[in-house]
Amino acid sequence: MSKLLIVIPAYNEEANIERVVNDLVTNYPQYDYVVVNDGSRDHTAAICRANGYRLIDLPVNLGLAGAFQTGLRYAAENGYDCAIQLDADGQHKPEYIAAMLEELEAGADIVIGSRFLTVKKPKTLRMLGSYIISWSIRLTTGRAICDPTSGMRLFNRAMVEEFAQNLNYGPEPDTISYLIKNGAVVKEVQVEMGERVAGQSYLTLYKSAQYMVKMSISILLIQWFRKRDTETPYPERSL
Amino acid sequence: MFDQTIIRVCLIIGSLVTAIYVLMRVRRAKVQIEDTIFWLLFSVVLLVLAIFPGIAYWASDLLGFQSPINFVYIVIIFLLLAKQFFLSIRISQMDSRLRILTEQVALDREKVEREKLDL
Numbered sequence: 001m002s003k004l005l006i007v008i009p010a011y012n013e014e015a016n017i018e019r020v021v022n023d024l025v026t027n028y029p030q031y032d033y034v035v036v037n038d039g040s041r042d043h044t045a046a047i048c049r050a051n052g053y054r055l056i057d058l059p060v061n062l063g064l065a066g067a068f069q070t071g072l073r074y075a076a077e078n079g080y081d082c083a084i085q086l087d088a089d090g091q092h093k094p095e096y097i098a099a100m101l102e103e104l105e106a107g108a109d110i111v112i113g114s115r116f117l118t119v120k121k122p123k124t125l126r127m128l129g130s131y132i133i134s135w136s137i138r139l140t141t142g143r144a145i146c147d148p149t150s151g152m153r154l155f156n157r158a159m160v161e162e163f164a165q166n167l168n169y170g171p172e173p174d175t176i177s178y179l180i181k182n183g184a185v186v187k188e189v190q191v192e193m194g195e196r197v198a199g200q201s202y203l204t205l206y207k208s209a210q211y212m213v214k215m216s217i218s219i220l221l222i223q224w225f226r227k228r229d230t231e232t233p234y235p236e237r238s239l
Numbered sequence: 240m241f242d243q244t245i246i247r248v249c250l251i252i253g254s255l256v257t258a259i260y261v262l263m264r265v266r267r268a269k270v271q272i273e274d275t276i277f278w279l280l281f282s283v284v285l286l287v288l289a290i291f292p293g294i295a296y297w298a299s300d301l302l303g304f305q306s307p308i309n310f311v312y313i314v315i316i317f318l319l320l321a322k323q324f325f326l327s328i329r330i331s332q333m334d335s336r337l338r339i340l341t342e343q344v345a346l347d348r349e350k351v352e353r354e355k356l357d358l
Contacts, residue, residue, distance in 0.1 A: 059343040060336045060339050060340060167268045167269075167270075168265070168268060168271060168272050174272070214272075214273060214276060217279065222262070222265055222272055222275065225262040225263075225266045226268075227266045227267070227268075
């Protein structure tokens with residue numbers, strides 16, 4: 001079995017972090033985890049220290065991309081075979097990790113925990129963004145990704161290293177689209193997600209709209225011009 | 240009346256050069272994608288104004304400018320000022336992050352040295 005690291009980026013998650021990590025520790029001791037505290041202004045870091053969780057405490061707020069990249073660098077430096085992003089708000093359920101790992105071991109580079117693989121995507125305003133991004137990826141890569149905005153993504157060792165070392169590798173749909181175009185094998189596994197129990201989401205309405213514009217421009221236009229260079233990835237940043 | 244053709248050609252060349260240069264930087268992974276979006280939209284605006292000069296004529300009539308080219312200038316100045324404003328906010332945020340980081344490194348180093356002395 002491959003050695004998995006669960007990366008839990010946490011920003012102001014004092015209300016949820018204990019529940020999420022305790023669940024992992026008691027029910028899934030076979031997986032390693034690390035909490036990346038993204039410069040939270042609340043007691044997230046203090047709670048982690050008090051409970052003795054494995055914690056990387058960023059002194060300033062980097063945003064989700066930076067926090068997740070920190071986790072992946074940790075995975076790369078400590079010899080993990082694969083890494084998964086698990087949100088600190090409890091939306092992502094660890095019970096689906098086993099199925100995702102199977103898919104990864106069957107030869108996928110990235111496995112997305114998808115809410116809409118076998119379940120119909122609801123036609124609501126909230127899902128409009130998801131539809132637009134799915135459609136953009138379909139248009140530019142010819143591949144159907146049912147749940148591109150799902151944050152629950154599992155990466156194999158090669159992807160972990162690539163994400164850890166490079167610029168413009170945020171854990172976002174545009175990176176997925178770019179990697180598909182460059183030959184990465186991306187699979188989806190049906191999962192169920194919970195609702196956020198407490199605390200505030202990263203995304204507000206304004207930020208969602210901004211995110212959509214950025215993702216659409218990035219997927220439809222900018223990704224065409226990127227060059228994938230896995231041999232000499234950004235030498236000044238390499239591990 | 241300004242010489243429309245030359246200005247339009249300049250605007251088109253300028254916007255295309257901007258877009259190509261920005262995309263080349265993306266290609267070489269020298270810039271973050273979020274930082275390029277402003278410049279791509281900017282070059283689209285210039286391109287649209289150059290290809291459809293009717294917009295500038297209509298807007299300068301509406302706003303009472305003497306010449307449509309003034310409308311083009313106003314648009315460019317406004318966009319660049321807005322960018323300048325957001326850039327200065329970002330610099331200020333980066334300043335404070337850098338300060339916090341430096342302080343953190345120094346504090347951590349002090350802690351390491353103190354622990355060394357204790358041993």
